[in-house]
Amino acid sequence: xxxxxxxxxxxxxxxxxxxxxxxxxSINEGEFVSIxxxxxxxxxxxxxxxxxxxxxxxxxxxxGGWDIxxxxxxxxxxxxxxxGVVFQDFKLLPRKTVYENVAFALEVSGALPKTVHSIVxxxxxxxxxxxKTDRFPRELSGGEQQRVVIARALAHRPxxxxxxxxxxxxxxxxxxxxxxxxxxxxxxxxxxxxxxxNREVVNDLKKRVVVMDKGRVASDxxxxxxxx
Amino acid sequence: MFAVILRILNxxxxxxxxxxxxxxxxxxxxSLSLFSVSALGVLTVLSNQxxxxxxxxxxxxxxxxxxxxxxxxxxxxxxxxxISGVKSIDLVTPEQALxxxxxxxxxxxxxxxxxxxxxxxxxxASLIIKASSQEGxxxxxxxxxxxxxxxxxxxxxxxxxxxxxxxxxxxxxxxxNMAGIVSLLFILITLLMVFNTIRINIYTHxxxxxxxxxxxxxxxxxxxxxxxxxxxxxxxxxxVTAVIFFPLLSFIQPYVAEFFNGFSFNLVEYFKDxxxxxxxxxxxxxxxxxxxxxxxxxxxxxxx
Numbered sequence: 001x002x003x004x005x006x007x008x009x010x011x012x013x014x015x016x017x018x019x020x021x022x023x024x025x026s027i028n029e030g031e032f033v034s035i036x037x038x039x040x041x042x043x044x045x046x047x048x049x050x051x052x053x054x055x056x057x058x059x060x061x062x063x064g065g066w067d068i069x070x071x072x073x074x075x076x077x078x079x080x081x082x083x084g085v086v087f088q089d090f091k092l093l094p095r096k097t098v099y100e101n102v103a104f105a106l107e108v109s110g111a112l113p114k115t116v117h118s119i120v121x122x123x124x125x126x127x128x129x130x131x132k133t134d135r136f137p138r139e140l141s142g143g144e145q146q147r148v149v150i151a152r153a154l155a156h157r158p159x160x161x162x163x164x165x166x167x168x169x170x171x172x173x174x175x176x177x178x179x180x181x182x183x184x185x186x187x188x189x190x191x192x193x194x195x196x197x198n199r200e201v202v203n204d205l206k207k208r209v210v211v212m213d214k215g216r217v218a219s220d221x222x223x224x225x226x227x228x
Numbered sequence: 229m230f231a232v233i234l235r236i237l238n239x240x241x242x243x244x245x246x247x248x249x250x251x252x253x254x255x256x257x258x259s260l261s262l263f264s265v266s267a268l269g270v271l272t273v274l275s276n277q278x279x280x281x282x283x284x285x286x287x288x289x290x291x292x293x294x295x296x297x298x299x300x301x302x303x304x305x306x307x308x309x310x311i312s313g314v315k316s317i318d319l320v321t322p323e324q325a326l327x328x329x330x331x332x333x334x335x336x337x338x339x340x341x342x343x344x345x346x347x348x349x350x351x352x353a354s355l356i357i358k359a360s361s362q363e364g365x366x367x368x369x370x371x372x373x374x375x376x377x378x379x380x381x382x383x384x385x386x387x388x389x390x391x392x393x394x395x396x397x398x399x400x401x402x403x404x405n406m407a408g409i410v411s412l413l414f415i416l417i418t419l420l421m422v423f424n425t426i427r428i429n430i431y432t433h434x435x436x437x438x439x440x441x442x443x444x445x446x447x448x449x450x451x452x453x454x455x456x457x458x459x460x461x462x463x464x465x466x467x468v469t470a471v472i473f474f475p476l477l478s479f480i481q482p483y484v485a486e487f488f489n490g491f492s493f494n495l496v497e498y499f500k501d502x503x504x505x506x507x508x509x510x511x512x513x514x515x516x517x518x519x520x521x522x523x524x525x526x527x528x529x530x531x532x
Contacts, residue, residue: 051442075449080444091439108445110232120417 001065002026002158003191004050009059011045011215019045020110021215023059027193029159032186034194034202036226037212043195044213047164050193051083052076064159081109084153084161084190088168090145092137098124098148105155123151127181143174150181154190161185164195175201202226236449240456243429250425251461257421258465258518259472261381262267262510266473268407269506270495275400277493282392287358288368292381294322294352303355304380309356311371313364318356325351352382415517422461422521426454430529437530451526458518467513470503 004027011020020042027033048054049061052071060069068079078123092101102123106116124130127147137145146166153161163182167175180199186192196202202209202225209224210217244251290308292301305319320328326349335340343350359365371377372384431436439448477496484495499506 070527076441077444080442085442091435091442093436093439102437105443108440108449110229110445112231112447116261152443 002062003029003064004193005032005050005060005062006046007060007062009046009049009061010066011042011054018215020049020056023217025210025217025220030186030189032183032192032194032205032207033210034196034207035203035210035212036043036196036199036202037218039197041212042215043212044164045215047085047162047193047195051085051160052079064135077078077109081156082158082160084150084156084158086146086149086153086161086163086166088157088165089147090137090169092145092148092152094137097134097136098129098140101148102155103135104123104150105152109156119155120151123154126154126185127151141174142170143177146170146174146178147181150178150185154185158190160191160193162193162195164192165197167196167198168179179205199226211227232449236452237456239453240460241451243433244460247425247429247432247532250428254421254425254461255464255468257414258418258461258514259468261411262465262469262514264407264411264414265510265513266506268404268411270477270499271400271404271407273495273498274487275396275404278396278400281488281493282396283362286362286365287356288365288372289385290355290357290372290377290381291381291385292352293351293382296352296380300380301356304377305355307376308357308372311368313359313361313367315360315364317358320354320356321350322349322353325349325354331434332389352484370500377494399468418514419521422458422518423525426457426522427529429454429457430525451500451530454522454526454530455519458522462511462514462518465514466507469510470507474499488506515518 005024006025009020009023010018012018014102015071022043022202023046025046035046038044045054049056050063052068055071056069060067062068063079064082064189066079068075071079094106096104099120102120103116106119111119114211121130121133124133127153128145129144132140132144137148140148146169150161150166161182166182167178170178175198182192182194183205194201206223208220208222209226211219211226292304296304301319301321305317308314308317326343329351330340330343357368359368369384372381437450474496477499479497484493
């Protein structure tokens, strides 16, 4: 059984805008899937539906056997703990240190201080920031800031990590570091969904590639390449 | 759970400190509201005290004929007790009447000489009747003027303060109405102020709220710090009001004592004895008001 299953998903916005049309997509546990496509093809909309930020207009979404198509607002936090999210614009709190930013994810979910103190250093070690725990985001490079975000996204040990254009603001060296980190996280067993424009990244990965075009899945290839 | 409560309190305090000047203004406005409510409370207490003191002064003095014997006086007293509306009857014996008359006229040698010439006590006994209500006096007077009593009575006198009472009621009623309107106005301003403060705080924390949602914080965890913030405003405003209230009471106490000439009424002591109740009720009222305002603001501006 697939970990994520989009069945006949459509998303319409007022004014007759069709963001997604009849999308069918299954992602298995432990997969690394790159979703590619030009701007406005529905990649980010698909992610928004997956993390229940918006409801689908039609169709069914199942995550880990849980049908989230009509998820109640009080159930959304539970879903978000199962899906770590990384965005292009980092979304770090500027007045909190690296440690505090990662700890924040656990604190707001009601984790005990003991748990926070035990998990955060582990996460920072995974992303290679164990020596920069007291730095503020402004004191870090773009790549380092994105690594903090990844550490935060992993705080709840999610089954799925969604990275929406995580390298959009980074140079090639930092991009490679982040992609390597995502690959490492995937090797630990976490399902990774990477939404990107970056042709080079996708081609180097040699993993499954889903191409979106005009709100539909244009192609879906295992060990594929960025083809448009 | 304890850790979660501590974090919510911590976030609530952060909300308060991060917009400290806005918080100061909010607390000031709430304090003004509470202060106007307190002033209304003081006015109510003062007017009630004034009215009850005036009501205490009303009585009917029934002067009985001097020739009545003690047994007859007792009969009249017992009979008068049965008149409906009578609260209490005090008997002043001829001897007591003479003592107080002598005391009252001690500087008048002519009176003393006349009493000496008379040889015996010319004064009769009297009954001091108090009614259970202000309206009862006229009924008692009417009853005393029936044949049953007239044969024993030499004269009756009613110390009627009803006109003074109604004018006091009138004035205090008007003042209370005005204070009530001012209080309502301040309460309305408080609602708007707290609403606006929470709105601005939601805006200030929009980034943090977004991240909270993203990492799986429950909606009540996101909302609770704003309620904590509302309670902090109410608590501080109540403390500020209490701190200003008592020195001000001490300041007006001499004027109150002068107003209640002849009666001992200490406003400061009165409110000190009831301070927990008085400010506790104001605190609860302010908390409810603030929570209402912050809930409306959150419904409108906080999408979780």
